[in-house]
Amino acid sequence: MSSIQKIKGFADLFSPDSDRFTFLESTARSVFFKYGFGELRTPILEHTEVFSKGIGEDTDVVGKEMYTFPDRKGRSLTMRPEATAGVMRAFIESRQYQPGGVYKLCTMGPMFRYERPQKGRMRQFHQINCETLGSDSPLADAEIILMLNEFLLAAGLDRLTFEVNSLGCNDCRPGFRQALTDFFAAIPEEELCDDCKRRRATNPLRVLDCKVERCKKAIEGVPELPEHICPKCRDHFAEVLEVLDASDISYVRNPRLVRGLDYYQSTTFEVVSGDIGSQSSVAGGGRYDGLVRQLGGPDVPGVGFACGMERLALLLEAKENGEMKQPDFYVALLDERGLRQSLLLAQELRGHGLSGECALAAGSMKSQLRRAGKLNARFALILGGEELDAKTVVVKNLQSGDQAVVPWEHAVTLVRG
């Protein structure tokens, strides 16, 4: 192929792939609006510091996955690798925050990360995002988890598991980190995999969810987060869990659930699927109370989540059973003299809320009806020389084969049934 190709890790979505995205977006909106969320659309491009300050300089995302480049005046810009930091920037910049107020924002759209593409992981991928700002109440955490659950169910996605954890706050997490580091330091090097040898220095929390058997064995008895968080965090988390228990959501506690973005603290959660390969996390989120201030705004607490639309779309696709769209009609044209009438008839029916297409060129009866059948239309409206002369049309029911010759203006009532 010598024609121009799309960029690696980017995709063109035609129907029906694009339909799944549209469906996810619209069900998300209808669920979120019920909870009082308003939609915010922020730019795809931001000043780089929005992300380096917000997500954390030494995360993988910021360190090696961002599309960052200078603009024509040499300012460093970055294509957003996630939504939350940009939403916070917009929230701060708009100066709409009033102490005591609660703000619920949702956003959705493309994100960009320079990673090796694989199943469920694109360089341009799409997320659906929600943020509740201004409340540090555990009820806000619970509400957003319940809303996420409702959205996923509304999209027809079950067989997902919710995992929840608490990472502790800035007061208690350092202590836990230290306890981990001390614990790992005592493990002989040969008992860990190569990744974990590195990770225990760079990102000790990550060692917790290593999948290598050797490591799982080596870290038996490792300090667990729930035992190290401060009383305040413990109570907060307990209240979140109690509300979840009182609701009809099912979840599992995963004391080793760790998030890769620096701004997460306290409550964290993840939605995992076993049906879509190694990129199994379809949604994730948590509380990020320090983020707004980190970005130069007031001290506003927040909690939110992000869903990966490509991954949800994979699940939707797996559930589909090849049902075809069924338009109401197809105008089959046999005589070139009827070209205009073909369109006018279609317009008449569309004006009554019916869906369908008309022939844009005349053809043989065989080819025209084949086309109608291929489109899976309910009715074929046949326009031939005889019908044109008499200002009539044959309305043929393609399922039963029944047909009737009627004046143009009566076609609508037959198709409507």
Added chain:
RNA sequence: GCGAACGUAGCUCAGUAGGUAGAGCACACGGUUGUGGCCCGUGUGGUCGUGGGUUCAAGUCCCAUCGUUCGCCCCA
């Protein structure tokens, strides 16, 4: 960034010890006058990802390159 597999008609793929390409599906048109979905026939369509190399001769061997896929990593 690391590893593995694969790149042949629009799609899914065959292609035998190297000798200038096939099937199914799809598409188009037919199977006697204006009636589809089944069946049958005919036809359109490929410089075998790209560039080098070995050879009398390469889709088939070698190298490189691009791309795809799956895993690692990371995350949604």
